[in-house]
Amino acid sequence: MTARITGLDAVDLRFPTSRELDGSDAMNEAPDYSAAYVVLRTDEGHSGHGFTFTIGRGNELALAAARVVGERAIGLPVDDVVHDLGGFARHLAADSQLRWLGPDKGTIHLGTAAVVNAAWDLAGKLAGKPVWKLLADMSPRQIVDLVDWRYLTDVLTPDDALEMLRRQESGRAEREAHLRRHGYPAYTTSAGWLGYDDAKLARLCREAVEAGWDSVKLKVGANLDDDVRRCRIAREILGPHRRLMIDANQTLGVPDAIRWAEALAGFDVWWFEEPTSPDDVLGHAAIAEAIAPVKVATGEHAHNVVMVKQFLAAGAIGICQIDACRLGGVNEAVAALLLAAAAGVPVCPHAGGVGLCELVQHLSMFDYVAVSGSMENRVVEYVDHLHEHFVDPVRMRGARYLVPETPGYSAEIRPGTLRRFTFPDGEVWRGVGSRT
Amino acid sequence: MTARITGLDAVDLRFPTSRELDGSDAMNEAPDYSAAYVVLRTDEGHSGHGFTFTIGRGNELALAAARVVGERAIGLPVDDVVHDLGGFARHLAADSQLRWLGPDKGTIHLGTAAVVNAAWDLAGKLAGKPVWKLLADMSPRQIVDLVDWRYLTDVLTPDDALEMLRRQESGRAEREAHLRRHGYPAYTTSAGWLGYDDAKLARLCREAVEAGWDSVKLKVGANLDDDVRRCRIAREILGPHRRLMIDANQTLGVPDAIRWAEALAGFDVWWFEEPTSPDDVLGHAAIAEAIAPVKVATGEHAHNVVMVKQFLAAGAIGICQIDACRLGGVNEAVAALLLAAAAGVPVCPHAGGVGLCELVQHLSMFDYVAVSGSMENRVVEYVDHLHEHFVDPVRMRGARYLVPETPGYSAEIRPGTLRRFTFPDGEVWRGVGSRT
Known part of the structure; x- marks a missing residue:
């Protein structure tokens, strides 16, 4: 008997984060962090868990x-499925009919991400490996085969990618050992949400320093005087030696x-x-040229790898930020890692939200190894x-992510959470509704 | 009493076009042309009709x-609403929460287009004017105010657009008279769908010539030998004097x-x-440079005006094709017309599908006037x-669109059609389902 995928559960999961202004920025003033959460089930009783991330209203569309x-x-x-994830x-x-709704962008692509991510979780669980390790144990050929190359070969061919991956093969074991010992470096955004007042910002920055963070990001983009004061x-x-990053969340035109x-x-x-607009490759290129040596970073809203390809080719970004749920899941994220490595641009994934930290740690660790x-x-x-x-939440030591050890993609959500936060019938939502 | 918008009807309307392979191309092998159709209703009994276009499965997502x-x-x-459509x-x-699903792209933007288009239909009906005329009677300032300028000013400022529009003001009356007499030129795609065999292609081309068409478009992109033979x-x-265009519907990478x-x-x-990929501005620019003097055309899948801005700025297109339902409705189409005019690039809108001809005729006529x-x-x-x-279908004379005379955006669909083609309960769908 061939085991088959026999079912897909879908859960509309929303957290009322707008009540505390966690996650507030110049564009997203009151998000309710949400997940369109799916479980792929097999007839042998295995399951793969995945999701895409939204910020509240419309999560039902991503779920559909x-x-x-x-x-x-x-x-x-x-x-x-698990042996040919590409x-x-x-x-x-x-x-072809669904493709019209994108193609490869927007709500339909968010839905694709959830399902692809669930398949990777299933593959990791069946292989008994966390996804970073499942990826890091693949041959260069297997990695290349994960990618849809249709629109990429003008910049990177599968053969070039293969050669690049082979050059890294001999160092994999040593880097994996380093990673297991030291973890992967992180930065914090928790200090600098736009909705916090100056006193709270100062307190959180001090706490971040005390906790060992050496890179801190602030939200900006609503009012320049305020931003000068907050920076x-x-x-x-x-102090002078820690890193400060700023994030305008797309609010500005190119001149501003x-x-x-x-x-x-x-x-x-x-x-x-x-x-500025996440679609504006040429706009980012103009900004990058004007503000060097400050680097331009984007990618959280880069909806597919064709966009990533262009941001890199145009020299528009000095930091490539990928999103594990806006790109079409692990496969497209791998494509972005290959393109960025070929271009010599560091990938610093977007995280936060619901479970994005849990996912992207796997991608960056694979990138390193x-x-x-x-x-x-x-x-x-x-x-x-x-x-x-989360059943397998991130584990931090100081300002570093420790390697996930549990098989899968760290995407599985606790049953109690599913009961409490399901929208609109979970207990936190009954009779309450969103703040906004 | 202030009249208000009090309701929105939404209808999932699908035509079983895949049964005949009308509309087949290298990417979309068997579309069921569909409309996510909305009616805005007022408490005084007026209504505005609008829609976005899809090709079958997933139309329910656009509707949602x-x-x-x-x-x-x-x-x-x-x-x-009708006096400040911008x-x-x-x-x-x-x-801000819904914005996360795009931003300004994919399913959520298709939904926005349907509603914006319905509001324009309402505005036209209340003003007693077809939308092209409603637009053409606006002052330059009113036209500029229709546009969201946030991401455009690095290429075109509102003041520059104003000046450009003012230069055309004195000729408006003469051009409108010309338009009413001669109509607006068109080209035909009906001859060249990819699913047709050579004999049908030849017959349809002959019929097109006999009917007076002097510009004909063929679908290509699946097999080059076939395409050489069909061209x-x-x-x-x-013959040597009529125009031939080809359309690969995004199937190719840049080198191919x-x-x-x-x-x-x-x-x-x-x-x-x-x-190639509709997201690949730099790829189109590379193709345009390589294949001149053949012009590159795209825009049917340009999901917003930031993309249009870049295609123009990069010199990636010699023909700007806009879509009345993929852009966020009339307002964003107007922005595209302004950018294209400023760049000196002709706009030749995408049409076909369900009612796209009915809509875009208004946009091109406004562009001309x-x-x-x-x-x-x-x-x-x-x-x-x-x-x-359609209640107010396009009227053709030979290869030209005649001006619409009926108030509104020509978007209203006949009640009998709504009954017969509603999915899945209309009579054409009951017990049948899609071919694919």
Whole structure:
């Protein structure tokens, strides 16, 4: 008997974060961090857990997208899926009628991400490995086969990627040992949400320093005078040797983004994140040229690898930020890692939200072991909330992620959380509704 | 009493076009042309009709998006909406939680388009004018105020747009008279769907010539030998003076797209449409440089005006194709017309599908009267199907669109069609399902 994928559960999971203004920034003033959460089930009783991340209203649309994409997984032999995850991801995206809704972007792509991520969780569990290790044990050929190369070969061919991966093969074991000993470096965003007042910002910056953080990110982009004052507070507390990053969350046009960067550069900013529209490759390139040596960072809203390819090719970003749930799951994230490594640009994944830290740690650790082979100028975002809802939450030691040891993609959410936070019937939502 | 918007009806409307392979191309092998159709209702009994277009499965997602975006319209005073359609469109897009699902792209943006288009239909009906005329009677300042300028000012400022529009003001009356007399030029795609065999292709090309068409488009991109043979057949029948365009519907990577164009250039191709990923601005720029003087055309899948801005700024397109339902409705289409006119690039809108011809005729006619002021190298796509379902269908004279005279956006669908083609309960769908 061939084991098959026989079912997909889908749960609308929302956390009422808007009640505390955690996660507030210039664009997203009151998010309710949410997950369109899916479970792929097999007829042998195994399950793969995955999700995509949204910030509240509309999570039902991402869930509906995951359902309709997920129908394409039902009935497939489990072996075919977990041993050809590249073919599986391409199969999910190949419905020509659904493709019209993107292509490869927006809600339908968020749904694809949830299902692809669930398949990786299943593959990790069946292999008895955390996903970073499942990836890091693949041959260069297997890694290359994960990627849909259709639109990438003008910049990177599969053969070039293969050669790049082979050059890193001999150092894999040593780097894996280093990773297991020292973990992977992180930075914190928890201090600098825009909704916090100056006193809270100062207190949180001081606490971050005391906790050992050496890279801190602040939200900016609503009011320049406020941002100057807030950056001054943060820089004073961080001292001259810690890193300060700023993030405008897409609020600015190109001319204003340049003005902002010029006004804040004096605070020794490492990167300026999401200065403008996430679709504006040429705009980012213009900003990057104007504000060097401050680096431009984006990618949290880069909706597919064709965008990542262009940001890199145009020299528009000095830091490549990928999102584990906006890209179409692990496969497209791997494509982004290959492109970035070929371009020599560090990948510093977007995290926070619901479970994004849990996912992206796997991607960066794989990148270190098998792709870029470097931790230099690389940090994974860390936000200290909602981890308690995960079966296998991130483990931090100081400002570093420790390697996940549990098989799978660390995506599984606790049953109690599913009961309490399901929208709109979970206990935290009954009779309450969203703040906004 | 202030009249208000009090309701939004939403209908999942699908036509079983896959049964005949109308609309087949290299990417979309068997579409069921569909509309996520909405009706905005006022408490005084007026209604505005709008839709977005999809090709079958997933239309329910676009409809759900239109519903959730449309909730933001309920309760607004009708006067505020129809006299500040720019403010209305910005209000619809300003839900920060929903924005996460795009931003400004994919399913949520398709939903926005349906609602914005419905509001324009309402505004036209209340003003007693077809939308092209409603637009063409606006002052330059009113036109500029329709646009969300946030991400555009690095390329075009509102003041520059104002000046450009003012230069065309004195000629408006003369051009409107010309338009009413002669209509607006069109081209046909009906001859060249990829699913047709050579004999049907030849017959349809001959019929097109006999019907007076002087611009014909062929689908290509699946097999180059086939495409060479099909282009040869078409060019022989068209003779040396009619225009031949080709359309690969995004199937090719950049190197293959260049190879295709080189193999087909001998058939004197005017434009090469959608050679590669619709997100790949730099890829299109590379293709454009390689295949000149054949022009690169794209825009049917350009998901917002930030993409249009870049295609123009990069010199990636010689023909700007806009889509009335993928862009966020009339307002964003107006922004695209302004950017294209400023760049000196002709706009030749994408049409066909369900009712896209009915919509885009208004946009091109407005462009001629008030924006670019020119019909040179400008043609609106025409496909001869599904017009019978519209209350105010396009009227053609030979290869030209005649001006719509009925108030509104020509978007209203006949009640009998709503009954028969509603999915899945209309009579054409009961017990049948989609072919694919």
